[in-house]
Amino acid sequence: MTTDLETALLRAFVTSVKAGSISRAATALGHSQPALSQQLRRLERVVGQPLLHRAATGVSLTTTGEALMPYAERILALSSQALQVSRSTLDGHCGVGLLEDLATPVLTSALAEFTHFHPDITLELVSLPGPAMREAFVSGRVDLALCDPAYLPEPSRWTARMPLVWAQGPGIDIAADPLPLVLFSQPCRWRDPVLQTLERSGRRWRVVFESTSLAGVQAAVRAGLGVSALLPPNLEPGTVAPSLPELPEVEFGLVRSSATEGDRLVDAVETLLRRLV
Structure with missing residues (x-):
């Protein structure tokens, strides 16, 4: 059976x-x-x-x-998508802003399949740093944003917290003094808490690589340049670094433009994002 x-x-x-x-x-x-x-x-x-x-x-x-x-x-x-399809036929345009760290293959694939099930809709997905996300939100290009809510002018409809985790490149000695770090370039509100964690533990550090993109940070870790702090979904197999100070949790949220209240398409995309994350 x-x-x-x-x-x-x-x-x-x-x-x-x-x-x-x-x-x-x-x-x-x-x-x-x-x-x-x-x-x-x-x-x-x-x-x-x-x-x-x-x-x-x-x-x-x-x-x-x-x-x-x-x-x-x-x-x-x-x-979730099957329920949406069975309940309504949707049309229109929805702009979705995604923090790059949260634009996982599962999430982006689900959004792509959502558009396949609803051929009369247009989803515009953009991944932007905080200040640029704010501009896109204020201008109306982005209706929903899954990101660090501190950058946006409207309150979050939903928030969650996730711990940062140390990722270690091959051949890196985590006892090295100073510790080689791979960091996201500014603006990044999660960068200072990472550095403060090391300083409180008495660990000296030096920056060996910076990038504005997740792919760049992952590539540097993969190449063995140093250690970095990433969200769990972005850790590659075998890269978790033990024996380093425990990192703080970070907050992200789902922010929706108040101008879209009552829009059935935006309602459906919001529901999908909540279920996925």
Whole structure:
């Protein structure tokens, strides 16, 4: 008999990974912690392998969990899109601003498939630094922005926090003094908290590479130039750096132009972004 992967179980799994702990995921989903733990155990029984390492500090993915994660995200995204398709026919234009760190393949692919299901709509996706995102938002080019909300003139409709994680290039000695750093160029509001974390721990550092783009930072880490602080979705396999000071969480939010209230297309895209992130 064929065993299906229930979307509720996949949502419990994905939310726990992104939240970093079962207790935070339970709060986000409106469940009790025991109920969420039970859902995770049910999913592991269906898969036949442990998916999460559980510790007092939170949860992390097992090898099987890492393999399942992108499929789980894709299934949840497609489920959301199917609901949207079945409920309404949409048309019009929507500008979506994405912080580059959050423009993951899963998110951009889901938005592309959303346009495929709704052939009468136009989505304009732009990835811009904070000041340029503000200009695009004020001018009306961007209707919805998933970014650092501090740059935008309207309040967030939804916010989330995610921890930064150290990424280590091959051959890098993390005990080096000073520590070689790969950083995002200014303007970057997450840069100062990273440097302050090192200074509070007594670690000296030197900047060996700066870039305005995520791809540039990832390439420098991959080349072994130094260590960098990235969001978990942007870590490449085998690059997590142990034994460095714990980094702070950073906030991002979904900001919507008040001029789009009542726009059914923007409503649908907002719902999709909330589900994806």
